[in-house]
Amino acid sequence: MKYVSLGCLLLFFACTSNGQKNLTATPDKFSTAVQTDNIQLLDVRTADEYKSGHIKNALQANWLNRAEFDDRTFHLDKQKPIFIYCLSGGRSGAAAQALVALGHTVTNLEGGINAWKRENMPLEGVDPNSPQTSIKAFEGQIMSKEMVLVDFGAVWCPPCKKMEPVLQEFMAENDNKLMLLKMDGGIETELMKSLNVEALPTFILYVQGKEVKRKHGLVSKEEFNAWIK
DSSP: OTTOOHHHHHHHHHHTTTTOSEEEEOHHHHHHHHTSSSOEEEEOSOHHHHHTOBOTTOEEOOTTSHHHHHHHHTTSOTTSOEEEEOSSSHHHHHHHHHHHHTTOOEEEETTHHHHHHHTTOOOBOOOTTOOOOOHHHHHHHHTSSSEEEEEEEOTTOHHHHHHHHHHHHHHHHHTTTOEEEEEETTTOHHHHHHTTOOSSSEEEEEETTEEEEEEESOOOHHHHHHHTO
16 A cells, blocks of 8 residues: 555545545555655644654644644645644644635545554654753854854744745855854744744844844745845
8 A cells, every 4th residue: 555656545535535625534544645745744733732743744834823824834835735634633624624725635634643643653753852042052153154144944834845945045156155044943942032033934134143134934035145235
């Protein structure tokens, strides 16, 4: 079953769900599907729940915080199916309906993470005791070069993921002019509070240790170039 194509899996889900775009899958079918390419895996629990254990490669958007959820899922690709889950299936079911209304094809994990655990499926997690960067240490980092671009993001944040190729191209052209400092928004929660960073991704440009530019969300390479002129 591991080598069944995604297309066949989606056809199976659709046939068993009367052809609807809002589908469901048992943990074993869900596990097989999320190992294939060309899908988007979405955890709609809170950030703390996500840190306690999540399915590998899952993005995160909290359904209970609609502003965050709408902001992050806005960047999902409607051409790729979404596989979605929460703790027991309730939140992800509601989130799936909202995403289907926007034109996505969504498959919900029956029973959520609880069912996944009962089947002894693997989870990944962030160590809740990971050390955070102090303000003093951060100030030292932004003073280490005349111009520093700070990126508050996370691997589970959809718009952050979308920004990666933009950042890579921008830095490839400008690494002699500035330093890129990446801060993990899933870990650096205290630093984010101190700097009033309320959403991911947030980009802050420091010149000689002083903030001169800040923007939340997607930023084009051209806009970054304008910042450093």
